[in-house]
Amino acid sequence: MSIIETRDLVRDFKKTRALDRMTFSVEAGEAVGYIGANGAGKSTTIKMLTGILKPTSGHVRTCGLDPMRQRVEVARRIGVVFGQRSQLWWDLPLRDSFAILGAVHRMDETATRARTDLLVEQLEMGPQLGTAVRSLSLGQRMRAEIAAALLHSPELLILDEPTIGLDVLSKQRLREFLVAERQEQGTTLLLTTHDMGDIERLCDRVLVVDHGRLAFDGTLTGLAGTVGAQRILVIDLAQPTPDLADVPGATLVESESDGLRQRLSFDAEATTVAAVLAHVSSRHEVRDLTIEEPDIEDVVRRIYAASGRG
Amino acid sequence: MKTFWLLLRAGFRRHSTYRLALLAGMTTNSVFGFIRASILLAALASAGTAIGGYDAPTTIAFVWWGQALLGTVNLWGFAEVKDRVRTGDIAVDFLRPVDPQIAYLAGDLGRAGINLIGRGVPALLLGALLFDMAWPPSAVSWAAGAVSIVLAVVVAFSGNFVINLLAFWLVEIRGITLLWMITGGLLCGLYLPVPWFPDWLRTIANWSPFPSMLQNPIDILAGRVVGHDIASAVGVQVFWAVALLALGQVVLRAGRRRLEVQGG
Numbered sequence: 001m002s003i004i005e006t007r008d009l010v011r012d013f014k015k016t017r018a019l020d021r022m023t024f025s026v027e028a029g030e031a032v033g034y035i036g037a038n039g040a041g042k043s044t045t046i047k048m049l050t051g052i053l054k055p056t057s058g059h060v061r062t063c064g065l066d067p068m069r070q071r072v073e074v075a076r077r078i079g080v081v082f083g084q085r086s087q088l089w090w091d092l093p094l095r096d097s098f099a100i101l102g103a104v105h106r107m108d109e110t111a112t113r114a115r116t117d118l119l120v121e122q123l124e125m126g127p128q129l130g131t132a133v134r135s136l137s138l139g140q141r142m143r144a145e146i147a148a149a150l151l152h153s154p155e156l157l158i159l160d161e162p163t164i165g166l167d168v169l170s171k172q173r174l175r176e177f178l179v180a181e182r183q184e185q186g187t188t189l190l191l192t193t194h195d196m197g198d199i200e201r202l203c204d205r206v207l208v209v210d211h212g213r214l215a216f217d218g219t220l221t222g223l224a225g226t227v228g229a230q231r232i233l234v235i236d237l238a239q240p241t242p243d244l245a246d247v248p249g250a251t252l253v254e255s256e257s258d259g260l261r262q263r264l265s266f267d268a269e270a271t272t273v274a275a276v277l278a279h280v281s282s283r284h285e286v287r288d289l290t291i292e293e294p295d296i297e298d299v300v301r302r303i304y305a306a307s308g309r310g
Numbered sequence: 311m312k313t314f315w316l317l318l319r320a321g322f323r324r325h326s327t328y329r330l331a332l333l334a335g336m337t338t339n340s341v342f343g344f345i346r347a348s349i350l351l352a353a354l355a356s357a358g359t360a361i362g363g364y365d366a367p368t369t370i371a372f373v374w375w376g377q378a379l380l381g382t383v384n385l386w387g388f389a390e391v392k393d394r395v396r397t398g399d400i401a402v403d404f405l406r407p408v409d410p411q412i413a414y415l416a417g418d419l420g421r422a423g424i425n426l427i428g429r430g431v432p433a434l435l436l437g438a439l440l441f442d443m444a445w446p447p448s449a450v451s452w453a454a455g456a457v458s459i460v461l462a463v464v465v466a467f468s469g470n471f472v473i474n475l476l477a478f479w480l481v482e483i484r485g486i487t488l489l490w491m492i493t494g495g496l497l498c499g500l501y502l503p504v505p506w507f508p509d510w511l512r513t514i515a516n517w518s519p520f521p522s523m524l525q526n527p528i529d530i531l532a533g534r535v536v537g538h539d540i541a542s543a544v545g546v547q548v549f550w551a552v553a554l555l556a557l558g559q560v561v562l563r564a565g566r567r568r569l570e571v572q573g574g
Contacts, residue, residue: 047401054567076407082401087405089320103317132327
């Protein structure tokens, strides 16, 4: 069943067209990254999916419902986090926000408490339960926002820039939680982000929107393949080594410090890290390695360039 | 209904965290109550007789119930909804499976509750201690007075909610808020009892929703309005509560369409 469905969705703001005949669908259980430059139409789409914004024309269904006409019904079945806006009660202890939201979603008190306890434990927020929301750090608040959005166990979770402004550790914890939550509950996820790490860790499908149009729909590796963005394997060797020019499926990008550190680019579709590593380590002693993923901004830029836009 | 009750409790708790503000409010209310009571008693003394059905003990009751309800009924309005419209946070309210007007009303009733307990009742007791004050003459007056207070809170909230929603169309509503405060402050019977007004002003007041926010509950609690008149005083409040809540629904809907146009 499609949990999100848009067909020829159009939205005009005065004279500009923010979204132009957008057609895509998301099946229940999918995790989809929705990326694009600022002003490309990401937020416009999300607002129409959640019933905040009325489409100029076209068709949109969320959980099989018309978000404009069936706002309350849709609100019961989805959870939404706008990274820049809070759904929590600023001057109440965090615990109270969960209690109120439980009531808003017509959950009984036992169910609310059980679900709160579970989310709080998984997100390691126990110590903050008694703290007023206004006193939480950004990372704590964002975890609380996500817990709040998941309280009523929605079928669809929509996250708009959930990791914006978070430090590396907070991002990491948030992603780990979302992966686990999805594994357990099978929640469908739609996520907009500027962070490639979010997409890599969380999404199995990527939609790229450009000037209100769908520029790409496929897997992350497919996306990288389409635009020729390749992953880079950075290998630290025990001794100065001549250029690793003959590794099958990989190309030498750069060699530093007399060949102590060499960077090989490879196409994830054509070969694997293991194969490249096996080839190199059969000839030289490898000390350390890291993998650099294609940069999201870079990927999007290439997509735009390929479609003749800037 | 349970949602409403929980939102109400949340409003109560939210405002109970600001204890110092409650204490400051109580003190201000008491000081002004003392001053107003002295002035109005002097006016009564120079008239030498009851004015508009108010003798000395009912006048004292008028003053101190007024001071007690001043923080309870949101006469001066609130800015929360206006601010949320301006910042676009109102969108979050639309993402919840509840009607925003009902949710805010519940919150305001909670706020009224803590202000009545934490600020109103102490001021009232102080007034009763310092002056010879008339108490509600019967159990019916007490009960009707309680209902009337709740209705006053609802009427004041509903009116202010509509004013707040004007932020959907106007960049700045401070001027309108100020006009509302000045007109409302006068016509609700805060400074002088409405029955003391000159005829023309009393007519205007009686056609406005403002006496429903203060004068009506005070009249019942001070015992100036008794018997069948209680029913009509409460009836007028019910009318205004329903009318203003309905108006709020219409404006809220129009505002939501407006939000759609602007893109939130």
